[in-house]
Each structure stands twice: as structure tokens, then as C-alpha cells.
Amino acid sequence: MDGAQMIAHELAIVPEGMIADMLTREAAFDAVEKVFAAMAAGEATNFPVVREALGHEDALYGFKGGFDRAGGVLGLKAGGYWPHNLDRRGLINHQSTVFLFDPDSGRVTGMVGGNLLTALRTAAASSVSIKHLAREDAKLLGMVGAGHQATFQLRAALETRKFEKVIGWNYHPEMLPNLQRVADEAGVPFEAVELPGMVEADVIITITSSFEPSLMANHVSPGTHIACMGTDTVGKQELDAALVARATVFTDEVAQSVSLGEAQQAIKNGVIAEADIQQIGSVINGTHAGRTSPEEVTLFDGTGVGLQDLAVAASIVEVAVASGQATVVPL
């Protein structure tokens, strides 16, 4: 045996059950904002995504990896979607784990439960877009979608801006109490509306898993910021392509936006071009002006990238190790 490989090091584990205590929404926001900036500056790169149907339990499984040179964060999120988990074994259907590596040596350094983390980093992404693209005087928040993910989105948005009211629509209206509860907790009034009622909103978050557009161009007033968080797969669509065409489009990663994000249909229909889509990180960095008028409709196509997971996981490990709460295993 080569003696060199025996030099010991440590692995810090933060299991799923500890994430709620280890990760604040502020920390998730900061980590995501920073890594979006690094991506736009060319200092952080997402690797090609692997996503495979296993032919077992109807599961989808894969890897989202990346390297943030600026932050010194390397690794991947591995996992996917097991649609029968809840019914068959009382587990949530989305299951993932984040693994971190030392970019200087290639050795594994961290392992972090990825389930709650994924919900919080996705919510952080729309919040980052609201901070940088919504009008300063935005008062009314519209929610399209009312599932589990929507509650994370709403909670994060209400902490980002002082919204005075929330309105919400869902294809299954019986789920709207999910939104009502979050609004109540934040002390903000909530009202259920039909989709045309979204014309009142200054900011709209769409978070459905639809394959047909819900939000049409005439449902949206000038000056609105829309964060499209639901479309992450070829074939999905939340917004009418004409609405996408009317907006100034920003995204986390252009390659994903045009292929599997909200922009895919508008690109396919030829109503926008890839060159029309800006990285949100450019706005954070100040190399793109972002919103340029109070009438402009801005759109953030949040597709979800591995670097978000890695950035948030790295910040969790830092907190967990510093507070002595990580499970540290000698390797």
C-alpha cells in the first residue's frame, strides 16, 4: 500500500434531521446570491446534469455537480424522485444528499441531507430575484401554486420584502389554505383569486408542475416581477410564451433556461432568442442594469442548479462544524 493515501482526514456529516436548525433563510439567501454572482463572473461552473429513469419504483435519479472556484466549493447533489416513497414507506418522495470535496486534493469532506436544503435553496433563488428585480414599491405578492414548495417560496418572499397582501391561485383550490397559513404566520392578509386577479400583483411567484400555461399575458400588469420556479423539465410550462416574450428574462443558468426551464416554449416558438436571456448573477454583480423602468415586466426563470445546493450545503457544514453539531468521522 502507498503510505501517502493513509494520511487521515475528516468527514463532517449533517443529517437531514439537523438541517432545519442549521440553515436559516438568510444563510440560504446569502449563499445563493453569492454563487449566482460567481456563475455570472465565470468563477463557478455547473457540470452536465445526469438524470436517469431507473426502471425501478418509477424513480428518477441523478447528479447535479459543480465547482465554485471563488468559494472553494466542489461536489454534487445525488438523488431524485421516488414517487411511491410516501405511500409505501412513509418517506418524502424527493430524496437527495449533497457531497462536498476538497478542491485542492479531491478528498470528500462533507455530507449533508439535501431534502429541506433543496426547498430552501429554491425559495432563496426566487427571493434573490425579487431583491434584485422587483420594483422598490412592490406591495402585493401573487402566488400561482399552493403545494409544499409554494409554502417555502411564500415564506422566503415575505422575509425579502414588506409585502402588504398576498393573493393566491391554485388549480386545486382546496390547497390554498397552505398559503393562508404562511401568510397568517407572517401577519399578512391573504386572499384567494382567479388567475385574472393576478393583474393586481406587483410580484408573482409561479410554483406549479404544469405542462400547460396557467399565467397569460393579460393576467400581468406592467411593472410586475415574475419568478417562475416550477418549470424544471422538458415539456413543463407555467407561462404563456407571449408573456415570456413581453418580459425581460433573467435566469440562473441560460443553458437550462432554454432547454428545460420556463423559457423553453418561448424559444421553441421563436418569440425570444437565447441571447435575450440574462444571468441574474450579472445583475447582482452590477454588469447588467436589471430593471430599467417601473413599467418593465421582469421574469426570473429559476431552473435550479447544482451550485446552489453546494453553496448552501457548504454554509451548513461551516455552521455545524463551528457549533460542534456536525457528526465528524475520521477517514
Added chain:
Amino acid sequence: MDGAQMIAHELAIVPEGMIADMLTREAAFDAVEKVFAAMAAGEATNFPVVREALGHEDALYGFKGGFDRAGGVLGLKAGGYWPHNLDRRGLINHQSTVFLFDPDSGRVTGMVGGNLLTALRTAAASSVSIKHLAREDAKLLGMVGAGHQATFQLRAALETRKFEKVIGWNYHPEMLPNLQRVADEAGVPFEAVELPGMVEADVIITITSSFEPSLMANHVSPGTHIACMGTDTVGKQELDAALVARATVFTDEVAQSVSLGEAQQAIKNGVIAEADIQQIGSVINGTHAGRTSPEEVTLFDGTGVGLQDLAVAASIVEVAVASGQATVVPL
């Protein structure tokens, strides 16, 4: 929080330093033979390989994942090549870690140091090919290459068949004592030769990282089995294309063989076609006859697939857990 995701489970860790005690060459051989068979039977699938130049430490990093439905093994090997590890920090340059997941639920179940494991599974692959493709009366083993990997190859081969003599060649002859030592340990005579001397060999293992062919058609006698283990990257080449054309070609995975394995140049030159290449698993399964005459030259193009790593890692975890030596962490 969803209560469902709080259901506890366990992670079994087998760190790099324990692999030497946990993994016998027999176990590696059995695991690799079985998973090659499962691949050929369509019961095990490798996922697309991710391999990225990080632009940091000149490192290559990536993921090799797969799913073996037959064996119930799901996961990936993550890691790569850090060329300055040894010089700068006294670590070996190849660094990797294997992660195993429960295919029923998507939860992580195992983490296994991947450095020694990779060397042993690669050696096991050539041994599997020798068992199934070399002539029964093979007596003389030829080694082309004498680096660190070559010692693993030679050791495994000497356990697979009762070779009476080993001959070896290396571009840097000062490394040949590496082979001499392994042969001495096994009590088999060793002789350094020039490449034309390989005509004496019944089995030849090539394990160099060359970009020019070393072994030419006139260096190889009828009836020889050649295991080509060094070519794993676009542009590399160990054998003259004319020698590949003369042989019956088997491989671990056809897609890799034609794109980045030893067959790539012969395919590029048009001297063989993809359809000429058989999966070694078909021979193991008995759906392909394998060697059909004592004069036939057989060639195994060992490219290295994620399923090999996963199969061996799963067998290590089984041994380590059963013997109470795994580090078990509640998640």
C-alpha cells in the same frame, strides 16, 4: 417540517484505510464478474459519465454512476485525478469515493473509500477476461507497463491462472523491478524483454498511459489473449489498430470501448466496426461462445465502468457491516 423525512436510517462508512483488510481479490473478482454479466443481460446500466477539468490544481473531477437492478446496487463514484497531490501534500493523485443508495427509497446507505478499490476492480476486470478468454494451456504472461497499476494487474493475473513465467516491458525500464517484486512474491520467474519478445506470451496485459501504440501485430502470436487496461481517454492508444483488427474484441461497455477505449483508433481507421465488439458479460452469461479456437487472438478492452466500482463497494460494505468494522452513522 414533514415528519416523514425524519424517519431515521443509517449510513455505513468504510474509509480508505480499511479497504485493504475488507476487500480480497477474490471478492473483487466475483463482484466484477457478476456485474459484467448483469450488464450484458440488460439488468445493469451505467449512467453517462461526467468528467470535468476544474481549472484548479490541473485536476480532473467527475462522476461514474449506475444501477444494477439484479444486485440492487445504486450509486456513483465521485472523484478524479489531482496531479500535484503527491508532490504538494503527500497524497496519491487518484482520489475517489463511492456512494451507495437504497434503490427502493433513494436514501444514501454507504460511503466507501475508492482509491485502492479502483485499482483492485480494474485488476479484477482483466482477470475476469483471462478466466473467460485465455487458452486453458496459457503458461507465459506478458506485461506491457510497469507502473503502480501494473503491479495490481500482475498480482491478480497470477492468482487467476498458474502462469509459469512473466515477461515484462516498460517504456522506462528502470520501473521493471516493480513487476519483478510481484513475480518474486508469487514465486514465478520474471524476465525483462523488448516488445518483439512478447511473441512468446500466451496472455498479455497492457497497462500504460500512452498516446502512441506500443504493441504491434507482429509482437503477438496466434492464440494470445490481450487485456488492454490502459486506454481510458480519447487519444490514448496501446495497440496498433492492425492488431485490434486481427483480434476478436470484447469489452466491458461497447459505448466506451469505441469512444475512449482501446478500440477507438481501430474504429476511427475503419478497420473494425462497433458491431464487431462483444460485451464480455455475454461470454460470462454463455450467450456468446468467447474464444472459438486455439489460434484466435482475443482482446479485452477494459475501459472501466461505474458499475464495477459500485459492485465492489457494495461487497465491501456487506463484509464491513457483518464484521462490525464499518463506521455506522445514524442519519
